[in-house]
Amino acid sequence: MPTIRFRGREIDCEEGEILRDALLSAGESPHNGFSDAANCRGRATCGTCAVAVAGDVDDPTPAERRRLSLPPHDPDAGLRLACQTRVEGDVEVTKHGGFWGQKVED
Template structure:
């Protein structure tokens, strides 16, 4: 078994792949590789990866089965999953979502 797993990160138009140690949380792996999982305020005031604040949301294609209540709701209703509640055990593709205040997503605009 390989010690690392490829994680492809989509950030706007940028796409890159990083090798992540198997068993790490996605939140920690993203932060360690310089990706922003928090908004401007929540990057300073968050729960530290305990699944309490709901601000480290990312979109994950083919994500592992949710085990945390927030992620179960996210999977059911189609909003971002908490990166702190996803353990990297298999290849993943992750899309970072734009946030403005306290991890909030920007509202959809109809022009």
Template sequence: MPKVLAQGKTIECVSKSNLRTILLQNGIDLYNDGAKVINCRGIGSCGTCAVKVESEISAANWRDRARRSLPPHSLTTNLLRNSQTQVLGDVKVTKFDGFWGQGSRIVWTPKG
């Protein structure tokens, strides 16, 4: 079973599980500031769930590529939207500041 490391927690999940769902079910704080209230609830339209994901995940789908092609995101950054990402193997997740998770300051890392 794949393991997800995020905010100091190690979470086992079934392969192809939705990353956003796994993180929320395990008490991981995905959203910054007002995005805790104003977000798309995982349908893939807002981009507030952007995180850096290292390791084995699904390829970016059309929703993820479309939203990341608009500011403040960019297709050239290493941020993905966890609502559109499937876990395929062990992954490490890092969250950055900013309403959209696009900032430069780390909010939390895989270790805490």
């Protein structure tokens, strides 16, 4: 059973589970501020669930790549959409600042 490390917590999830779903089930959110209420609910259209992920996950979906190629995101920032990312093993997840989580610090 994979473990997600997020904001000082360890969250167990099923292999292949969508990261957004696992976080929400554990009472955590992949969103910042108002985007917690104003988001696309997992359709890969808003980009507000962008997170940095280190660990064993699937490859980005075409919808995810499309959304992360549009402003305010930078396609080279290495972010993933939690709503499209399948957890395949243990992962470390970081939510950056900004409405979309796009403010990656160097």
